[in-house]
Amino acid sequence: MKTEDLIAECYNALTANKVRTGLTMLGIVIGIGSVIAMVSVGNAAKSSIESSIQSIGSNLIIVSPGSAKGIGALVSSGRGSSQTLTREDGKAIDAQISLPHTTEMENSTRGQLVAKGTNTNTRIIGTTASYATVRSVEVSLGTFITDDQDKGTSKVVVLGPTTRDDLFGADADPIGQTVRINGNTYRVIGVTKPKGGSGFLNQDDVVYAPLSTVQHYLVGSSFVTTIAIQAASPSDMATIQSEVTAILLDRHHISDATQADFTVQNQTDIVATASTITNTFTTLLAAIASISLLVGGIGIMNMMLTTVTERTREIGLRKAIGAKRKDISAQFLIEAVLLTFAGGFLGILLGWLIAQAISSFAGIAATITPSSIALAFGVSAAIGVVFGYYPARRASRLNPIEALRFE
C-alpha cells in the first residue's frame, strides 16, 4: 500500500465518523488542556508570591531581637519582643562589615494620626535615611527623611500613599501640612510611591519618621526593632550574615551562638521558606493535573479500544480484499497519531485560552511552560498511540473469517 493512499484512507476513516472522531479527540483535548492550564496557574501563583517577597527589598539580611517568628518577624517584629538591639549595634555593624553594603535601622510602632478633621491609626516606622535605598522605597512627592533630620530629632513625617489618601484625600498634595501624633505636631515632607504587589499586608498604609524622633517621642526607648543590611550582591550575603552574627555576639558578650539574643535572617532563607509553601501549592496543582491527565488518558484508551473493536468487521473486510497485516496496523497507527496530534494541538490551545482567561480575571500572569506542554502531550500521545495501535495489531492478526463474523 502506498503512503499517500494510506494517509488518504486514514483521513477518510476519520472523517467518515465525525462523532466518534470528535469524542476521541475531546478526551485528548481536555486531558492536555487541563494539565497545561493547571501547571501554568500554579507557576503564576508561585512567581506572584516570590515577587511579593522581592518587593520587600533585595539581598537583605535582617537582624531582629529575640527569636525568629517566621516571615511575620520581618514586617512587624518588635513591640513585645525582647529589646536587645540598639542604634549603636547598627552603627557597629555598618562600620565593621568588610563587604560593600547599606544599613538601615528601624523602630516601628502604631499610633493615631490626626489631620484637619480626619484621623487614622497606622504603623509608624522610625528609620534612617538609608531605609529608602535598602527597602526600595521611592518618593512621589517631596523628599524622604534625611540623616540631619534624624540627628536633630525633627518632627517630620513621610506618608505612605494609603495614609495620605486617608488623611488628606486621594491624590492630594500634603507637603507642608501638619499631622498630630500623641499631641505633637509633625510636618509632612514627602509621600512615597505605592509599592503594590504586597502579599502579606498593605505596605502603603504607613508613616515614616526619623528613628530618633520615634524613639524619643513615641516609643520612649533607645532600642531598635530591626536592623536591615543590604548586600551589594547575593554572593556576599553569606559572608555578611556571619560577620553580622560575630559582631553582635561580641558586642553582647555572648560566647555561645545558640544563646544569641538576636536573630540574623538572610532573605534567601525567607524566600526558601516561602518557596516551601509555594512548592506545596504547586505539588497540589500537579496532583490535580495528573488526575486530569489520568482521566483524560483513560478516556483516550477507552475510545481507542472501542473504536478498534467496533471496526473489527471492517478490518476483516480489508483483509479479505487483500490488505496485509502491516497495511492494517499502519492504518490504525496513523489514525491514532493523527487523532492524538490534532487533539493535542487543540488541547494546547485550550490550555492556553484557560491560562489567559485566568490571567485576566485573577490578575496573575499565567504563563505556559514548554515542560508542561511536553508532559501533557507526551503522556496523551503515548496513551493514544499505544492503545490505538495495540488492539489494531491484534485485529490485524485475526483470521479474516472471524473478524468478518464479529458482532
Add this chain to the structure above:
Amino acid sequence: MIECTNISKTYVTGAMETPVLKNVTFTINDGEFVAIMGPSGSGKSTLMHILGALDTPTNGEYKLDGRVVSQLSDDELAELRQSKIGFVFQSFNLLSRTSVLRNVALPLVYAEIPEEERLARAAKALKAAGMDESRFHHMTNQISGGQMQRVAIARALVNDPSLLLADEPTGNLDTKTGDIVLGTFQKLHTLGHTIVLITHEPYVAEHANRIITIKDGVIISDIKNTHVRAITTSHDL
C-alpha cells in the same frame, strides 16, 4: 481453474477434533457458474473460505490457476486474495459513510494502483454490476439493500479476479431484489467470469449451471444443471 484434491479440514477444540471437510475433490474450469449447496453445518462455508484463500486446508492440495494455495503464509494469502479473488458477502460489508465509488475502488488501493486508474476501473465495474452512474457518489448508507449488493459485486469484480465467490448473496434481500442480484451473476457469467455461489437454498442454486451438493463434509452430488432458472424480472433497483 480451481483444482481441489482430497481437501480435508479439521477443527481442533481442546482434545475434541471436529472434521468439517473430508477428502473433497473437484475441479472448476474457467468461466463456469457453480453453486455449492448444502444445509447449514455441511461444511460449505469452510469450503468457501478455503476456495477464497481466507483459510488453508488441514490436508490435501488446493491449486488456483496452477498455483498451490494450501501452504501459503498469511501475507501471501492476502496478496492472492487481492489479485485473484473477489468476494460478495451476505451482509455486504461495505464501508459506511463512504461513497459508492470509493468502496468499489478499495481493493485497488491495496494493489497499489494509482488513484485515477482506480476510479476509472471502479466506475467500469459498477456499470458491469448494473449500477446507475447517478449513484456513484452516494454514501453507502443512502442506498437500498439491493443496490448495496450490486456495489459489493462491483467491488468483487474491480480487481478482475479469476474467481468470484459469493456467500449467500441473496440471504439479506427480499425475493425480488434477490432475483435481480442473481440475474446480475448470470449476466457476469455470460461475460466469461468464473463464479462460485454458496447457498443453502435450492431455488438460488438453480440459477447456476452446475450444482455441487455437500453434506457432512462430503460431496454427495455434482450435476450439470440443465434447467437453469432464468430471471424474468427486469426491474431496475
